[in-house]
Amino acid sequence: MSNAKPQSLCFPVEVERIKSSKEGGLRISWSDGVETLLSSKTLRIQCPCATCVEERGESNHNTPLTPVSGRARLSIASEVKGNIYSLEAVRPVGNYALNLSWEDGHKTGIYSWALLRSLATNS
Ligand SMILES: [Zn+2]
Numbered sequence: 199m200s201n202a203k204p205q206s207l208c209f210p211v212e213v214e215r216i217k218s219s220k221e222g223g224l225r226i227s228w229s230d231g232v233e234t235l236l237s238s239k240t241l242r243i244q245c246p247c248a249t250c251v252e253e254r255g256e257s258n259h260n261t262p263l264t265p266v267s268g269r270a271r272l273s274i275a276s277e278v279k280g281n282i283y284s285l286e287a288v289r290p291v292g293n294y295a296l297n298l299s300w301e302d303g304h305k306t307g308i309y310s311w312a313l314l315r316s317l318a319t320n321s
Contacts, residue, residue: 208229208230208315209228209229209293210226210227210229210311210314211228212226212227214226215285215288216235221283222237222284223236223237223238223241223285224236224288224296226318228315234314234315234318236314238283238284238285240317241298241309241317242282242283242300245304245306245307246308246310246313247306247307247308250307282301282304284300284301285298285300286301286305287299287305295308295310295311296309297309
C-alpha cells in the first residue's frame with residue numbers, strides 16, 4: 199500500500215497559455231503549489247479522445263485521422279501538417295477538465311485534471 203495522495207485530488211488554480219517558440223503550451227499552477235509546463239505538442243500527442251486513442255493503437259497503420267464533429271471536409275492524412283500542434287483555444291469543461299482545440303480543427307479532446315497532471319509528471 200502506498201501513502202501517496204492520488205493526483206486527482208489536485209486541481210488547477212491557474213492555467214496560462216504560453217506562446218513561446220512556435221508551438222507554445224500550457225502553464226498550470228496546481229492546488230498543491232506545484233507548477234507544471236506542458237508543450238502543446240505533448241498535449242496533442244496525448245489527446246485522450248476516442249479517435250486519437252484508436253489512432254495511437256494503430257501506430258504502424260497510416261489511417262487518416264477523421265474529425266468526429268464539425269468541419270467534416272477536413273481529413274488529416276498521414277502527412278503531418280505543422281499546425282496540428284498549434285493550440286487554438288482552451289476551454290474549461292465543468293470543473294474537472296479542459297477542452298483543447300487545435301488549428302487543424304481537432305477539438306474532441308477532454309483533458310481531465312488527473313490526465314494533465316500525469317502528463318506533466320511523466321514528461
Ligand atoms: Zn484527439
